[in-house]
Amino acid sequence: MTKPLPRKIAVMGAGSWGTTFAKVLADSVADQGIPVQIWARRDDAANEINERHTNSRYLRETKLPANISASSNQREVLEGADLVVLAIPSQSLRRELAVFKKYFEPEAVLLSLMKGLERGTDLRMSEVIAEITQFPEDRIAVLSGPNLAMEIAREQPTASVVACADSETAQWIAELCSAPYFRPYTNDDVLGVELGGIVKNIIALAVGMCDGMGMGDNTKSTVITRGLAETTRLVLSLGGRLDTLAGLSGLGDLVATCSSSLSRNNTAGRLLGQGLFLDEVNDRMSQTAEGIKSARAVFDLARAHEVEMPITEAVVMVLEGSLSVENMAARLLARELKSEGEQN
Ligand SMILES: NC(=O)C1=CN([C@@H]2O[C@H](COP(=O)(O)OP(=O)(O)OC[C@H]3O[C@@H](n4cnc5c(N)ncnc54)[C@H](O)[C@@H]3O)[C@@H](O)[C@H]2O)C=CC1
Ligand SMILES: O=C(CO)COP(=O)(O)O
Known part of the structure; x- marks a missing residue:
């Protein structure tokens, strides 16, 4: 790997896929001691994750590793994060990014998990990200594949695709999210x-x-x-x-x-x-x-x-x-x- 390991990974969105993909990342990087922090909109959702609360269906079905934590404070989650994963509803991305971007590390890599097209502009999420953040395309990636969150939370095997115009960035992300039950391929066709x-x-x-x-x-x-x-x-x-x-x-x-x-x-x-x-x-x-x-x-x-x-x-x-x-x-x-x- 030519790019250095991230100091920290931020996952913005504590819904089904954000939480599950945070687990994939945390399982993948646990041996390297890299922390994965989830941003949850609500304090109680962040507390549920931190306390591994049994009332949440996801947390009941998912073994969240010790290197995962959560907070409802965007600044706290984004500071020091060299990889930022975006997992919120597509139609909210533009609004939320306007706030997130204030706390992005200048050289951070952004990875979208979202599968929607913006109404009104017809833009893909990677295009919305580029427009709002002005990050170059070699630091904007997307992940997509047959990835029903609940199955992955149960560690049922699947594969996915990390796409980025820059193959080194795609490879870097793929290595960070490769778990025994999750196999990412790379692609440059974003x-x-x-x-x-x-x-x-x-x-x-x-x-x-x-x-x-x-x-x-x-x-x-x-x-x-x-x-x-x-x-x-x-x-x-x-x-x-x-x-x-x-x-x-x-x-x-x-x-x-x-x-x-x-x-x-x-x-x-x-x-x-x-x-x-x-x-x-x-x-x-x-x-x-x-x-x-x-x-x-x-x-x-x-x-x-x-x-x-x-x-x-x-x-x-x-x-x-x-x-x-x-x-x-x-x-x-x-x-x-x-x-x-x-x-x-
Ligand atoms: N759940 C799945 O199996 C998969 C989902 N995806 C994609 O991932 C993205 C996120 O999906 P899920 O995590 O499943 O959604 P979800 O509905 O379970 O969670 C969305 C999360 O975003 C948060 N959020 C943050 N800002 C928001 C705002 N302004 N308005 C509304 N909610 C806001 C919500 O609080 C919630 O925690 C979607 O684009 C979806 O298509 C992709 C692959 C698999
Ligand atoms: O994208 C998904 C599976 O890859 C999840 O599909 P749904 O959003 O329809 O649950």
Whole structure:
């Protein structure tokens, strides 16, 4: 490793993935004595982590190593942190970063775990980070893959992808988050890795809707496969790579999210398919289901680049109330017939 080890790692966000990924990091760097500190918005959430409180579902299922601590004080968490991991809801990133950035170490590396597109700007999280912090692209990375937090908290094996324009930075992060149950690969296609994770949430909403309406596995497989086709069109038209979409952050994450009852996006889709209104679904979801917010931004981005994304469009219409879930399949199946490999 050519880059020196970090003095400390900060994880901003004490939700399911922030807490779980902090454990992955802490397990990975425990032998080097590197502390991992989590920022929790609320004092009680920070106390739960520090006291390994048994009322929290995550802490019951997770063996948090001794080198993890938490605080609700952003300055305390960020000071001295050479690696800063961002794990908050995507639509809050811009606002929260404006505060975080005051405490970033000047040479810190920033790693986004978030899988959303910003509404209004259609920017990926790495782009929002670059815009707000003015950090160079060789110190901004993303991590994405088939990574349902609860399974990783239980130390069930999985792999992921660390993407950065600078391969040395990606390798440095990969070495810091390599645990016996977590294997990170590296990639320099940041756009492809990030968009794969964003769009699969929308496809998972569509799959969930089909499940909720009682449709079967042929339907699910069709939506997954054609979902990957429209994701591929978008990624290629924006300059990403096909091999990225065939990998863990593309097909891998799509399959995991669309098949799992642990997925919040899949669950939200299922509730919509069962006839609940979006407000009722939002009331039932205690955690972030990014696809609900990102769908419109992805659709706008695709339209701006003249990329057809019919499943995404149908999900947007359902979410915005202009198409009923019952009519979604009919709308998609009535499209003009074409060759499978056709662009658009
Ligand atoms: N949970 C999972 O299995 C995975 C989640 N992700 C991504 O990680 C990101 C974070 O997800 P989770 O940790 O699962 O979400 P979560 O809903 O469990 O937690 C989000 C955390 O962010 C905090 N937060 C900080 N500032 C906030 C603000 N301004 N508004 C609202 N909440 C704020 C909340 O208090 C909460 O602790 C999302 O983009 C998600 O797509 C990615 C891979 C796996
Ligand atoms: O991104 C995820 C798995 O890789 C988590 O999916 P959900 O946000 O739908 O739970």
